[in-house]
Amino acid sequence: MTTPQHSAVRARSAAPAGGAPAIEFVGVNKNYLSHGETVPAVKRTDLAIGQGEFFSLLGPSGCGKTTTMRMIAGFEEPTAGKVFLDGNDVTGVSANKRDVNMVFQSYALFPHLNTYQNVAFGLERKKVAKNEISRRVGEILEIVSLTGMEKRSPREMSGGQQQRVALARALVNRPRALLLDEPLGALDLKLRQQMQIELKRIQREVGITFVYVTHDQGEALTMSDRIAVMNAGVIEQLGTPREIYERPASRFVAGFIGTSNIVDGHVDRVEGGLALLSYTAQDRVVVPAPQSVRQGDKLEVSIRPEKIDLHRGVPPVQATGGSVLSGTVTEVVYHGTSTNYTVSTAAGADFTVFDQNASNADDLADRGDRVYLTWAPQHSYMIGD
Amino acid sequence: MNRVKRQIAPYLLVLPGGIWLLIFFAVPMFAMLSLSLQEGDIVHGYRFTGHWQTYTEAISAYQEQIIRSLIYGVIATILLIAIAFPMAYWIAFYGGRRKGSYLFLVLLPFFVSFVLRTISWKQILTDEGPVLQPLRDLGLISQAFHILGTPYAVILGLVYNFLPFMVLPIYVALERIDPRVVEAARDLYANPATTFRKVIFPLALPGVFAGVLMTFIPASSDFVNSEVLGSSDTTMIGQVIQTQFLENSDYPTASALSFVLMLVLLIGVFSYARILGTEDVMKVAAR
Numbered sequence: 001m002t003t004p005q006h007s008a009v010r011a012r013s014a015a016p017a018g019g020a021p022a023i024e025f026v027g028v029n030k031n032y033l034s035h036g037e038t039v040p041a042v043k044r045t046d047l048a049i050g051q052g053e054f055f056s057l058l059g060p061s062g063c064g065k066t067t068t069m070r071m072i073a074g075f076e077e078p079t080a081g082k083v084f085l086d087g088n089d090v091t092g093v094s095a096n097k098r099d100v101n102m103v104f105q106s107y108a109l110f111p112h113l114n115t116y117q118n119v120a121f122g123l124e125r126k127k128v129a130k131n132e133i134s135r136r137v138g139e140i141l142e143i144v145s146l147t148g149m150e151k152r153s154p155r156e157m158s159g160g161q162q163q164r165v166a167l168a169r170a171l172v173n174r175p176r177a178l179l180l181d182e183p184l185g186a187l188d189l190k191l192r193q194q195m196q197i198e199l200k201r202i203q204r205e206v207g208i209t210f211v212y213v214t215h216d217q218g219e220a221l222t223m224s225d226r227i228a229v230m231n232a233g234v235i236e237q238l239g240t241p242r243e244i245y246e247r248p249a250s251r252f253v254a255g256f257i258g259t260s261n262i263v264d265g266h267v268d269r270v271e272g273g274l275a276l277l278s279y280t281a282q283d284r285v286v287v288p289a290p291q292s293v294r295q296g297d298k299l300e301v302s303i304r305p306e307k308i309d310l311h312r313g314v315p316p317v318q319a320t321g322g323s324v325l326s327g328t329v330t331e332v333v334y335h336g337t338s339t340n341y342t343v344s345t346a347a348g349a350d351f352t353v354f355d356q357n358a359s360n361a362d363d364l365a366d367r368g369d370r371v372y373l374t375w376a377p378q379h380s381y382m383i384g385d
Numbered sequence: 386m387n388r389v390k391r392q393i394a395p396y397l398l399v400l401p402g403g404i405w406l407l408i409f410f411a412v413p414m415f416a417m418l419s420l421s422l423q424e425g426d427i428v429h430g431y432r433f434t435g436h437w438q439t440y441t442e443a444i445s446a447y448q449e450q451i452i453r454s455l456i457y458g459v460i461a462t463i464l465l466i467a468i469a470f471p472m473a474y475w476i477a478f479y480g481g482r483r484k485g486s487y488l489f490l491v492l493l494p495f496f497v498s499f500v501l502r503t504i505s506w507k508q509i510l511t512d513e514g515p516v517l518q519p520l521r522d523l524g525l526i527s528q529a530f531h532i533l534g535t536p537y538a539v540i541l542g543l544v545y546n547f548l549p550f551m552v553l554p555i556y557v558a559l560e561r562i563d564p565r566v567v568e569a570a571r572d573l574y575a576n577p578a579t580t581f582r583k584v585i586f587p588l589a590l591p592g593v594f595a596g597v598l599m600t601f602i603p604a605s606s607d608f609v610n611s612e613v614l615g616s617s618d619t620t621m622i623g624q625v626i627q628t629q630f631l632e633n634s635d636y637p638t639a640s641a642l643s644f645v646l647m648l649v650l651l652i653g654v655f656s657y658a659r660i661l662g663t664e665d666v667m668k669v670a671a672r
Contacts, residue, residue, distance in 0.1 A: 073572060074571075075568055075571075075572075094571070095568070095571040095572055096571045096572070096573075096574045096575055096576055097574075101572055101573065102568075102569070102572045104565050104568070104569060105565075106563070106565060108563060108565035108566045108568065108569040109566075109569075110566060110569070110570070110584060111566070111588065112584075112587045112588055121570070121573045121575075121583075122573035122574055125573060125574035125575050125579065126574055169569075169573070170572075170573075173573070173574075
């Protein structure tokens with residue numbers, strides 16, 4: 001796809017290196033009053049989101065991600081702490097005076113206005129000249145592929161089109177940051193995947209900081225530069241999608257992002273930076289461990305299902321350096337590109353194993369089969385503290 | 386067979402309403418129309434003569450009352466919007482969990498007879514009543530000051546009696562506004578006043594429109610408030626029609642006046658709808 005020159009919209013793409021973060025939270029917390037009781041929604045949070053970053057707030061419902069976003073927008077004020085936009089303290093500044101715009105979950109388009117009037121709303125409030133408004137609305141409608149839809153009213157448009165109007169209505173103002181609250185939640189799978197790519201393209205084109213709230217880990221992984229995983233009002237982990245997936249900082253993150261197998265056990269031996277957890281004479285888990293780990297320590301280890309090899313016979317000799325767990329297959333589910341096995345292991349935990357259906361057309365094992373699971377030491381990951 | 390049934394079903398459903406409309410609306414209308422074109426008196430009976438002059442005579446005799454009724458109706462309707470909108474707005478946006486209770490309070494006077502409520506206003510507004518007597522004692526109003534018998538009392542009665550009919554439709558319209566749409570306006574740099582002007586009010590207009598229809602028509606043809614709270618200077622057309630029917634037994638004149646009133650109200654309402662049709666209202670407000 002050729003990228004048209006949207007010079008005006010690009011204007012801010014080059015953020016000054018080493019300048020203030022686009023958004024910064026300093027010691028922010030937020031309590032709600034519910035039935036006379038104080039309920040913490042966001043606990044003491046420090047956060048810095050860089051210029052031009054695609055940043056996701058990921059977590060289950062009620063984790064505080066939406067409250068965090070609403071504090072950036074100015075719809076909620078922190079109970080304590082400060083919010084900065086581009087280095088300026090905006091704590092206590094009302095939403096209409098903040099240079100950020102929001103794409104709402106249900107789009108929240110003005111039902112009495114057509115596409116053009118919806119998109120022009122913000123510029124009109126800013127008293128931008130009429131011909132300048134019409135130029136910028138035309139330009140942004142081109143970016144979101146809605147040219148020719150100016151006269152349509154929201155109810156005459158599909159969900160996907162309304163979504164684009166909501167996006168255009170926010171972007172046309174060239175905000176310092178764009179806040180997106182589960183914007184793809186109402187779309188069907190196909191359209192959602194299409195819009196994910198589209199959003200990423202638009203973000204590259206306009207160069208504005210995107211803060212994206214979602215409970216969909218797949219969406220967060222594919223689109224984000226960095227992700228903050230939230231749970232119970234706390235950021236559990238902040239990092240790139242790869243960091244979060246490969247090295248989850250807590251049991252919660254390991255479980256929330258993709259599928260994880262988690263086993264715990266006591267350290268039998270520490271040798272050459274590897275800790276060994278034994279369950280029986282053959283069953284053992286090997287995990288890279290820091291110096292501080294001692295014999296007898298209790299560890300929690302996470303292993304991703306696609307890293308595990310499944311064998312029907314006695315494990316091959318080369319596996320002796322890594323982890324080996326024996327078990328019984330309790331479930332086989334065919335997924336097209338892969339087959340997923342559930343194995344009840346000697347370590348006490350049920351394991352999920354993804355086996356790519358690449359070369360072997362037949363399943364490796366059936367329900368009730370005795371199997372051996374093996375994986376390399378570097379694919380074991382010691383969780384958090 | 387099934388297909389035939391399915392095609393007939395909608396007509397069967399409309400039948401009770403249709404019959405009701407025919408018996409209690411269409412038939413009396415024609416009877417009245419015929420009556421308005423008859424001549425005679427209560428002793429010798431009435432005969433249909435096609436005497437349309439009754440209309441011109443009635444209009445010239447009572448044009449003052451017709452115009453006064455319309456003026457009272459318009460003033461009452463404007464006051465109703467001014468009072469009901471903030472009430473409905475407050476209940477819809479600040480009512481919280483007690484919205485239902487507040488709406489019930491608005492409707493509560495309905496449980497008392499219309500006439501009785503109006504008569505109690507008479508007792509409140511009377512010269513020796515609980516409002517005027519203390520004010521007079523304090524020297525805040527002159528001895529000659531009174532409210533009863535003035536147009537103010539009549540319009541006050543109209544506003545009081547029809548308030549729920551304006552509050553409810555506006556409330557429903559406001560209640561249906563998605564709070565996120567209001568937030569979106571704030572997000573797009575609109576201050577509270579602009580948000581109200583550009584988003585909340587335009588979205589509430591269908592409710593205002595419905596409220597106007599439900600109050601202007603009965604207020605203009607009301608015959609109780611002026612009777613109880615007014616004087617001979619505030620006579621409304623509804624009273625005239627009632628007197629002609631029930632006291633003077635001048636059925637042709639009463640019928641003719643009823644038709645004139647109906648026609649005037651229909652013209653008024655249709656031109657109002659044409660100028661401010663709900664769909665167009667929004668487009669106007671959007672500019």
